[in-house]
Amino acid sequence: xxxxxxxxxxxxxxxxxxxxxxxxxxxxxxxxxxxxxxxxxxxxxxxxxxxxxxxxxxxxxxxxxxxxxxxxxxxxxxxxxxxxxxxxxxxxxxxxxxxxxxxxxxxxxxxxxxxxxxxxxxxxxxxxxxxxxxxxxxxxxxxxxxxxxxxxxxxxxxxxxxxxxxxxxxxxxxxxxxxxxxxxxxxxxxxxxxxxxxxxxxxxxxxxxxxxxxxxxxxxxxxxxxxxxxxxxxxxxxxxxxxxxxxxxxxxxxxxxxxxxxxxxxxxxxxxxxxxxxxxxxxxxxxxxxxxxxxxxxxxxxxxxxxxxxxxxxxxxxxxxxxxxxxxxxxxxxxxxxxxxxxxxxxxxxxxxxxxxxxxxxxxxxxxxxxxxxxxxxxxxxxxxxxxxxxxxxxxxxxxxxxxxxxxxxxxxxxxxxxxxxxxxxxxxxxxxxxxxxxxxxxxxxxxxxxxxxxxxxxxxxxxxxxxxxxxxxxxxxxxxxxxxxxxxxxxxxxxxxxxxxxxxxxxxxxxxxxxxxxxxxxxxxxxxxxxxxxxxxxxxxx
Ligand SMILES: C[S@@+](CC[C@H](N)C(=O)[O-])C[C@H]1O[C@@H](n2cnc3c(N)ncnc32)[C@H](O)[C@@H]1O
Numbered sequence: 001x002x003x004x005x006x007x008x009x010x011x012x013x014x015x016x017x018x019x020x021x022x023x024x025x026x027x028x029x030x031x032x033x034x035x036x037x038x039x040x041x042x043x044x045x046x047x048x049x050x051x052x053x054x055x056x057x058x059x060x061x062x063x064x065x066x067x068x069x070x071x072x073x074x075x076x077x078x079x080x081x082x083x084x085x086x087x088x089x090x091x092x093x094x095x096x097x098x099x100x101x102x103x104x105x106x107x108x109x110x111x112x113x114x115x116x117x118x119x120x121x122x123x124x125x126x127x128x129x130x131x132x133x134x135x136x137x138x139x140x141x142x143x144x145x146x147x148x149x150x151x152x153x154x155x156x157x158x159x160x161x162x163x164x165x166x167x168x169x170x171x172x173x174x175x176x177x178x179x180x181x182x183x184x185x186x187x188x189x190x191x192x193x194x195x196x197x198x199x200x201x202x203x204x205x206x207x208x209x210x211x212x213x214x215x216x217x218x219x220x221x222x223x224x225x226x227x228x229x230x231x232x233x234x235x236x237x238x239x240x241x242x243x244x245x246x247x248x249x250x251x252x253x254x255x256x257x258x259x260x261x262x263x264x265x266x267x268x269x270x271x272x273x274x275x276x277x278x279x280x281x282x283x284x285x286x287x288x289x290x291x292x293x294x295x296x297x298x299x300x301x302x303x304x305x306x307x308x309x310x311x312x313x314x315x316x317x318x319x320x321x322x323x324x325x326x327x328x329x330x331x332x333x334x335x336x337x338x339x340x341x342x343x344x345x346x347x348x349x350x351x352x353x354x355x356x357x358x359x360x361x362x363x364x365x366x367x368x369x370x371x372x373x374x375x376x377x378x379x380x381x382x383x384x385x386x387x388x389x390x391x392x393x394x395x396x397x398x399x400x401x402x403x404x405x406x407x408x409x410x411x412x413x414x415x416x417x418x419x420x421x422x423x424x425x426x427x428x429x430x431x432x433x434x435x436x437x438x439x440x441x442x443x444x445x446x447x448x449x450x451x452x453x454x455x456x457x458x459x460x461x462x463x464x465x466x467x468x469x470x471x472x473x474x475x476x477x478x479x480x481x482x483x484x485x486x487x488x489x490x491x492x493x494x495x496x497x498x499x500x501x502x503x504x505x506x507x508x509x510x511x512x513x514x515x516x517x518x519x520x521x522x523x524x525x526x527x528x529x530x531x532x533x534x535x536x537x538x539x540x541x542x543x
Pocket of ligand 1 (some may be wrong): 018019020021022131132134181203204205206207208257258259260262263348
């Protein structure tokens with residue numbers, strides 16, 4: 001393969017007894033450590049994000065469209081020049097010649113667009129050569145899979161002007177199979193899946209629903225990051241799909257890769273609590289929002305038969321609401337749908353099985369909805385519930401990006417609630433005019449040093465991001481900006497000194513007691529109010 005890792009690389013490609021080839025570590029890595037950065041062979045935005053992200057670096061913003069084809073947008077002249085040199089000079093020309101209507105050009109499906117780039121640029125075609133595409137299986141499959149591939153191949157051949165003979169279409173169809181089988185979804189923490197990323201060495205990593213590594217993106221590049229402790233000789237396994245989804249959904253998502261996953265989660269249909277209980281990263285939680293690691297090891301759902309069958313029962317019917325919600329603009333319509341979904345999963349709520357999908361998704365959407373409606377005193381308790389009862393069981397490493405992003409959501413809501421509580425204290429507004437639950441939340445918030453809590457959450461995020469590359473991540477930039485604002489606040493000398501001591505030596509007895517007092521206890525109190533908020537506004541009692 002053209003881009004095989006060098007002999008000094010921490011990675012090696014070797015045959016795997018049952019999965020083709022695999023990617024192996026040549027040295028050890030601890031959770032959260034960056035294994036290697038990768039630059040893409042192929043990177044392009046998904047069609048729905050063409051006007052929102054830069055077509056070269058994929059950073060979200062206000063990119064300007066290419067004045068010739070209007071089917072690519074760039075954040076600045078540097079990105080535009082780099083893209084022009086890489087592929088866009090040829091792509092721009094063939095798109096203008098092949099599709100006269102600008103709007104149709106912009107709506108070209110992402111795989112067709114990827115294929116056009118692969119046909120136009122020899123380096124991309126060569127890089128795809130050694131990859132697995134399961135061409136024969138796809139040809140032989142029932143249904144329209146192969147027909148769709150051929151149609152996209154024909155379109156790409158026609159638009160790229162490279163010939164539409166049978167042989168050209170066959171080659172293009174093979175390339176498309178390889179693109180489909182080896183691409184990553186380029187994920188953005190705020191927007192979701194914004195593009196397609198392919199790199200041939202990274203594409204050698206096989207799948208597991210209990211992965212030991214994950215891919216994160218910074219601009220054009222991908223970082224391979226250890227999720228569990230990795231030893232030299234271990235196979236690197238990534239999750240091709242959302243690994244906490246129920247088994248039937250995972251099977252469906254993996255079907256097009258033409259294999260049946262045999263990981264422990266799949267083989268024994270383990271639930272999220274059973275996987276968390278045996279995770280090698282559980283102990284790292286001793287200094288997290290959920291420091292009692294025995295709660296992971298002995299969660300009732302690891303042994304209680306009725307809880308397990310309840311989880312399986314929901315798993316069989318679990319549909320994702322995420323897609324449906326994305327299309328609904330009106331907050332009141334979204335609230336209606338969330339209420340009905342929450343009630344549908346009431347069995348899980350009653351058994352406190354908060355980490356079972358799709359409950360974490362529903363809770364996340366609810367907290368975002370409160371945030372959008374500026375009901376921060378309701379959004380915050382729900383975010384605290386997610387950070388203590390959903391995320392840690394789904395993602396046991398405290399450095400997992402979803403855990404860190406959950407902490408940022410809490411910190412962000414705290415900046416609003418802290419300002420409101422300060423205003424109420426100053427103006428002495430009587431709390432009696434608000435509803436009983438709101439009063440309780442206000443009371444709890446007044447008892448908490450919200451600014452210190454926010455500051456400590458932000459410090460935890462920055463400490464949890466990978467060394468060297470972490471500072472450039474969007475989350476780091478956002479967390480640092482908030483932290484700088486807090487550190488400028490006057491009159492917090494005493495708090496600042498305690499926080500600095502905790503920052504310097506988090507393991508000392510004093511620091512641990514301070515963390516428990518300033519972070520763990522208040523977040524727990526808010527999380528239990530989160531359950532009351534949900535019950536009142538979305539549960540059976542809600543109108
Ligand atoms: C992105 S490639 C990974 C590299 C691949 N093993 C190769 O040799 O080219 C994806 C393909 O690898 C194989 N694969 C990945 N994970 C697997 C697993 N857990 N069990 C069996 N096959 C797997 C499947 O053939 C799948 O379509």
